[in-house]
Amino acid sequence: MLLLYLFLLFTVGPLVELILLLYVGSKIGWLATVGIVILTGIIGAALARWQGVKAVMRVQRRIGRGQVPGDELFDGVLILVAGVLLVTPGILTDLTGFALLTPPLRNVIKGVLRRWARKNIEVRTTQTASQFWSSEPTPQYRDEIIDAEVVETRVVD
Known part of the structure; x- marks a missing residue:
């Protein structure tokens, strides 16, 4: 089925x-057609960059609060795809x-992707523990500062 999608996408x-x-x-x-294609590319890239920066800021805010930025990451991926298409x-591709840059439509697509992910992606967790033993002594570091002067040299043949 994936091959069919790739065929449709690339041909x-x-x-x-x-x-x-x-x-x-x-x-x-x-x-006029070439002008429209170039203009929509420039405008689209600027809009995608602007929305992408906002999405990154939202991700950082969520992480700063100790929360998982799920929706924000979906937004970021969809904005990235929109930028590539634009x-x-x-x-x-421009349309x-x-x-994808309009938030209401992006929310609909996020819902579809979320349902697909819940249906098709299985999450498994595992825990491991190990201990590292060494017979070597732990290296000791000194806090002293060594004042030195760099001398440049070169090889003469």
């Missing part, structure tokens, strides 16, 4: 993008990228 996806670009180019002109030339 049908670019083909649909090409058809859309040709269609839009025939309606509004090639220069800098990829194409109309469908998908901008959709």
Whole structure:
């Protein structure tokens, strides 16, 4: 099943993008189409960066409180995917990228991903303990400071 998804992603996806670009180019002109693709890439990258920085700050806040940043990590991954899609030339990728940058749609996708993860990912934990014994004495460190001067040298042939 994974092979089918990869096939669709890497063959049908670019083909649909090409058809859309040709269609839009025939309606509004090639220069305008290229301009739109470049402009959406620039705007999208800036938006993804801005939202990505905010997501990282939320993750750090949650970790600082001693909490697991689950939703924040999902947000970060989806924002990263949105950024990649937005800098990829194409109309469908731009629309998908901008959709992923909208928080309401991102929340829906997070819910779908969360349900999929609960269904398909199994969490197992294990504990181990070991002791390390050495017959070597523990190294002793000194607090003294040695004042030295660096002398540069070079080899002369």
